Amino acid sequence: MNDISHSPSAAKATATKAPPEVPQESAAVPKMRAEKVSVHYADKQALFDVDLDVPENQVISLIGPSGCGKSTFLRCLNRMNDTIDIARVSGHITLDGENIYDKALDVVELRARVGMVFQKPNPFPKSIFENVAYGPRIHGLASAKRDLEEIVATSLQRAGLFNEVKDRLDEPGTGLSGGQQQRLCIARAIAVNPEVILMDEPCSALDPIATAKVEELIDELRENYTIVIVTHSMQQAARVSQRTAMFHLGYLVEEGPTDMMFTNPTDKRTQDYITGRFG
Amino acid sequence: MSATDTASASAPVDNQLGAVRAGLKRRHAQERRFQMIGLAAVFAALAMVAVLFGSVLFKGMPAFWQSTLHLQISLNADVIDVGPPPVQKAGQNPAEFEAELTDWRRALARVSWNKILEKAVRGVLPADLADAKTRDIVGIVASGERYALRDMVLEDPSLIGQTIDVDLLADANVDNWLKGNIDRSLGQSRQQLSPGEQEIADALAEKGVITQSFNTGIFFNVDSRSSPASAGLAGAFMGSLYMMLVVIMLAVPIGVASAIYLEEFAPTNRFTDFIEVNINNLAAVPSIVFGLLGASIFINWMHLPLSAPLVGGLVLTLMTLPTIIIATRGTLRAIPPSIREAALGLGASRTQMVFHHVLPLAIPGILTATIIGVAQALGETAPLLLIGMNAFVASVPSSPMDQATALPVQIYLWQGNENFNFFEARTNAAIIVLLGLMISLNAIAILLRQRIERRW
Numbered sequence: 001m002n003d004i005s006h007s008p009s010a011a012k013a014t015a016t017k018a019p020p021e022v023p024q025e026s027a028a029v030p031k032m033r034a035e036k037v038s039v040h041y042a043d044k045q046a047l048f049d050v051d052l053d054v055p056e057n058q059v060i061s062l063i064g065p066s067g068c069g070k071s072t073f074l075r076c077l078n079r080m081n082d083t084i085d086i087a088r089v090s091g092h093i094t095l096d097g098e099n100i101y102d103k104a105l106d107v108v109e110l111r112a113r114v115g116m117v118f119q120k121p122n123p124f125p126k127s128i129f130e131n132v133a134y135g136p137r138i139h140g141l142a143s144a145k146r147d148l149e150e151i152v153a154t155s156l157q158r159a160g161l162f163n164e165v166k167d168r169l170d171e172p173g174t175g176l177s178g179g180q181q182q183r184l185c186i187a188r189a190i191a192v193n194p195e196v197i198l199m200d201e202p203c204s205a206l207d208p209i210a211t212a213k214v215e216e217l218i219d220e221l222r223e224n225y226t227i228v229i230v231t232h233s234m235q236q237a238a239r240v241s242q243r244t245a246m247f248h249l250g251y252l253v254e255e256g257p258t259d260m261m262f263t264n265p266t267d268k269r270t271q272d273y274i275t276g277r278f279g
Numbered sequence: 280m281s282a283t284d285t286a287s288a289s290a291p292v293d294n295q296l297g298a299v300r301a302g303l304k305r306r307h308a309q310e311r312r313f314q315m316i317g318l319a320a321v322f323a324a325l326a327m328v329a330v331l332f333g334s335v336l337f338k339g340m341p342a343f344w345q346s347t348l349h350l351q352i353s354l355n356a357d358v359i360d361v362g363p364p365p366v367q368k369a370g371q372n373p374a375e376f377e378a379e380l381t382d383w384r385r386a387l388a389r390v391s392w393n394k395i396l397e398k399a400v401r402g403v404l405p406a407d408l409a410d411a412k413t414r415d416i417v418g419i420v421a422s423g424e425r426y427a428l429r430d431m432v433l434e435d436p437s438l439i440g441q442t443i444d445v446d447l448l449a450d451a452n453v454d455n456w457l458k459g460n461i462d463r464s465l466g467q468s469r470q471q472l473s474p475g476e477q478e479i480a481d482a483l484a485e486k487g488v489i490t491q492s493f494n495t496g497i498f499f500n501v502d503s504r505s506s507p508a509s510a511g512l513a514g515a516f517m518g519s520l521y522m523m524l525v526v527i528m529l530a531v532p533i534g535v536a537s538a539i540y541l542e543e544f545a546p547t548n549r550f551t552d553f554i555e556v557n558i559n560n561l562a563a564v565p566s567i568v569f570g571l572l573g574a575s576i577f578i579n580w581m582h583l584p585l586s587a588p589l590v591g592g593l594v595l596t597l598m599t600l601p602t603i604i605i606a607t608r609g610t611l612r613a614i615p616p617s618i619r620e621a622a623l624g625l626g627a628s629r630t631q632m633v634f635h636h637v638l639p640l641a642i643p644g645i646l647t648a649t650i651i652g653v654a655q656a657l658g659e660t661a662p663l664l665l666i667g668m669n670a671f672v673a674s675v676p677s678s679p680m681d682q683a684t685a686l687p688v689q690i691y692l693w694q695g696n697e698n699f700n701f702f703e704a705r706t707n708a709a710i711i712v713l714l715g716l717m718i719s720l721n722a723i724a725i726l727l728r729q730r731i732e733r734r735w
Contacts, residue, residue, distance in 0.1 A: 083623060085547045108626050116624035122617035124636060134635070135625040185621070192625060 029097075031056040031196060031226040032077060032114075037091035039072050039081065046072045049091070050252045052245055054196070059218060059227040061237035061258070064247035065273065070230045073247065074198050077228060078114040079107050095196070112139050115194035119201040121181035123173035123188070128165050131173040131184055132156060135192035151191055159187035160217050179210020186217060190225070197221065199229040203236065215240050234274050238262050246270045335714070339707030345494035345508065346449035346457050348420060348483065352399040353442040354432065359395075361386040364436045387433060392425035393417050396447075400479075403488050408479060415475030419483070421448040423506030448496060449489055451507040451701040453480045457489065460700040471698075497708060501673050502689065507698055512709055514675050518588050518668070518683030519657060519716075525592020525679060526599055526656045531649050533596075534603030541604070542611040543633050562601035569598045570662030578666060585667035589679040594666060595656040603652040610644025611637060643728040650724035654717050660687040686713045 030053035039047040047069045054060055054077075062070035072081070079100065081087040093100050100110050112135075123131050132152040135141075142148035152169070156162035161183045165176070173184050182202055189197055199218070203211040218227060218240045231237050237244050238258060245255040246267070254267045265271045365379040393413075400416045401409075424447040431445075432438050452471040455461045457480060467474055483489040500511025545551045573594035577583045583590050614637050622632040638645075663669065669688050676683035684692070690709045696702040 078624065080620065080624065083619070108628050111624060111626035115626075116620075118617065118620060118624070120617060122615075122621045124618065124621060125640065134622075134627075138625070138627055138631055138635075188621075188625065 029056075030054055031096065032228075033094045034073070034076070035092040037073065037076055037089065037093060039069070039076065039090075040088045041084070042086040046250055047076075048250045050247075052252055052255060054226060054228055055243065056226050057222060057224075058243060059222050059229060059241040060243040060245060061241035062228065062230045062245050062247060063232075063234065063237050063273070064253070066232075067249075068247040069250040070245075070247045071200055074200055074228060074230050077196070077198055078111050078116055080116065082107060112192050113194055114196040114198060115189035115192055117182070117185050117189050117197065117199045117202050120205050121178055121185050123176070123181050123184050125172065125174055127170045128156075128173045128176070128184060129169040132188050132191045135188060139192060141192070155187040155191035156184075158190055158221070159183045160213060160220075161187055177210070179206050179213060182206060182210070182214055183217065186214070186221075190221070194225065196226045196228065199227065201230050201232060204232060211236070234262070246273065248273070332714075335707050335710050338704060339709075339711045341458060342497060342704035342708035343494055344491040345496075346454040346484075346489050347492040347494070348400075348447045348449055348489050350396075350399045350403070350445055350447060350488070351442055352395060352428070352445055354395065354439050356440045359387070359390050359432070359439050361390065361439075363439075384433065388429060390429070392428055395428070396420055396425060400483075403483065403486060404479065405482050405486070408482055411479055412475050415473060415479055418473070418476050419450060419453055419479055421450050421506045421508035423503055423509040424448055427509075446492060448494070448508045449480070450476075451698055452476075453489070454508060455698075455700050456480050457484050458491075460704075471700075497705070498712075501675055502671065502684070502692070503673060504671060507696070507701055510693075510705065512686065512689060512712055514672055515684045515686045515689035515709075516712070517675050518591070518672075519686045521588035521676060521679040521683065522592040522595055522685060523653060523657060525589060526595050526653055527649070529592070530596040530599040530603055530652060530656075534600050534648075534652070535607050535645055537600075538604045538607035538611060539633060539638070542608045543637065544629065558601050558604055562605055565661075566598050566659055567661040567665065569594050570665030572597065573662060574665045584680055584682070586670045586672065586682040586684070587680050588668075588676060588683050588685075590666050591663050591668050591683075591685060592679065594662045595659055598659065598662065599652040599656045602655060603648050606648030606651055607641070607645050610641045610648060613644070614640050643732045646724050646728050646731070650720060654720055657717060657720070658687055658713065660685075660691055663688050664691075686716070 032054035034050055034052045034054075037047060037050045037052075038045060050069075050073055052073070062074060064070050075081045076089055076093060077100075079089075081089055089101065095110070095113065098105065100114075124134065126134075129152055132155050133142075133148050136148060136151045142151055153162060153166075156165065161180060164180060165171075165184075173181065176184060182205070186197075186202070202218075203214050206214065215236060218229065221227060222242075229237075229241065241258045243256065244258045244261040246253040246261065246265075246269070248269050253269050254261070254265065256266075261270065262274060265274065361383060364383050365376065367373075367376045397413055397416050400419060401411075404411060404416075427447070428445065431443075449457075453476065456463075456472045456477060461471060470477070472480065480489065496509050497511045498516075499513050500509050501514040502512075503510040541551065541555065573590060577590045577593055578585060583593075618636050618640065619632055622636045623629075627635065663685055668684050669692060670682060670684065671692070672682045672684050674681075686709060690706055690713065693702045693706040693709060
């Protein structure tokens with residue numbers, strides 16, 4: 001459990017040295033790569049030929065107006081769209097070079113490697129301990145009860161929640177405040193020790209203080225995990241992410257280092273969006 | 280709109296305010312009216328339930344208190360001339376002993392129990408009725424009671440030679456007569472009780488020999504035609520119980536499993552749409568059709584026994600399945616999708632998601648669905664008539680393969696009995712028992728639900 005990184009240490013080193021100035025696109029092998037990804041919901045196409053690289057140990061934020069397909073794209077990365085009957089995904093997405101839509105790849109394994117945090121905090125209606133312990137338990141990550149307790153404790157610590165809840169681990173997770181619930185969900189996700197964490201507007205239901213805590217947490221988690229975050233808040237994208245991808249009407253408009261995107265966007269639509277002219 | 284905007288456009292606003300105020304009264308009146316209608320509807324419904332329960336209770340309660348004779352009966356050894364029961368002698372062949380015992384029992388059965396009863400009744404008759412006819416005296420006691428007396432002696436042969444105090448049910452017509460269920464001013468040709476019996480009944484009631492006592496026989500006896508006063512619900516109750524066992528053991532697992540499959544696993548396509556439509560249609564099929572189906576498939580084709588609770592349970596299972604499936608699916612659909620996403624997002628398989636997260640939350644609802652289904656099955660009559668469960672069965676079924684009837688069918692049978700002024704109370708008493716059973720079923724479900732449901 002303590003061995004968090006599944007990645008080659010070389011890639012990690014380049015990524016963590018100087019986060020904002022990102023390595024050149026060509027230099028590092030991306031953790032995940034999407035090529036020509038399109039999504040149809042029944043007859044309606046929601047995503048058009050998206051090509052995007054997710055670099056390792058960085059935070060990439062997906063921004064764009066409502067309905068632009070950023071959440072749809074996010075849900076392609078751990079095949080959550082499979083759960084929607086009418087959704088059809090085409091294209092090619094790889095995780096460490098493996099096609100995640102390959103028949104041979106088990107979706108359960110994929111989701112153990114690519115965790116997810118949802119927009120609305122959704123702890124299980126069980127105790128705080130059970131919430132965090134569930135993932136490790138189903139994946140058989142802890143053989144003894146002590147191991148499991150340790151995983152729960154470290155996950156809660158890493159999510160910055162441990163000190164607040166250590167005395168009431170057997171109380172319901174749904175009894176926590178909204179911000180605590182969301183951090184519990186993050187703890188639950190990292191308890192499985194994934195390589196990538198997908199976050200779908202994780203702060204949209206939280207107040208500014210809780211948001212600040214979660215953002216701080218995201219920044220810390222970047223050391224060990226690759227993070228893809230969908231956000232509606234430009235400031236949040238600027239604060240937490242090293243790279244930003246702008247979506248509009250199902251198309252990827254442009255993608256680049258966050259500071260570049262916010263200071264000198266190449267596309268007019270990006271400029272309009274971040275200056276508040278639409279969206 | 281800011282303050283300056285309203286100031287600059289003052290004229291329309293005045294009108295607007297006026298318009299709003301003018302309409303207020305009408306709007307409030309409308310609201311009050313609707314609330315009144317709703318309240319009236321609730322009260323009307325409550326009143327109807329009250330009338331139903333009131334009339335059933337009012338008519339049914341008297342059946343639990345029945346005219347009973349309290350007699351001292353002397354079981355003289357010279358009248359019961361059968362000697363002591365045989366004892367197995369050392370070295371005696373068991374078959375021989377069995378034959379001896381049977382002979383002894385036969386002898387006991389041949390004893391004139393009527394005579395013993397007559398003597399006991401004569402002992403308490405007032406002097407002016409000393410010349411009462413034997414037939415009238417024996418007719419006072421319910422005809423089944425002489426066998427009850429015999430069975431007492433059979434069970435405990437040491438009673439022979441003793442004088443015992445016993446409570447014996449009076450004949451159904453005596454009960455009618457004493458309870459005023461028959462108009463005494465009617466001519467003798469239209470009376471159920473002979474003039475002699477009338478006098479005896481009145482005299483004994485006056486002396487306190489016949490009183491209205493709580494009648495446990497209605498719970499523990501089986502149905503009876505020859506002795507209506509001792510007709511009871513035990514057979515029907517057991518029949519219903521066996522059927523409910525079959526329904527719970529078949530309909531609940533099958534129904535819940537299909538609901539889970541359809542809701543959580545089945546792909547949406549034409550085939551599953553077709554199944555869904557048909558389940559909904561099945562729920563609307565009149566229950567008597569299920570009876571016909573049961574008669575032709577379970578009885579004619581599979582040759583299961585007629586009148587058996589097993590067949591009844593199977594038919595009711597068919598009838599209950601759609602109800603349970605539909606209600607369970609509704610419960611599953613109400614579980615928030617965020618819980619499913621959370622589980623799937625962690626890498627739980629679909630089965631793990633369902634069994635670890637969805638089902639625990641759905642169990643209270645599934646329980647309710649089950650109870651709705653079982654309660655519906657418990658009260659169903661029509662399909663049972665078609666598979667022979669309306670037969671007169673004077674024994675308690677010992678297994679689901681035995682002949683039996685069911686509580687609602689018993690109600691139907693008693694309601695049609697020719698001695699209506701006696702059986703009207705019995706019918707309502709059976710309804711009380713049935714309703715009591717349903718209410719306790721519901722109570723158990725609510726209790727279970729409260730225990731399982733953890734409010735987070």
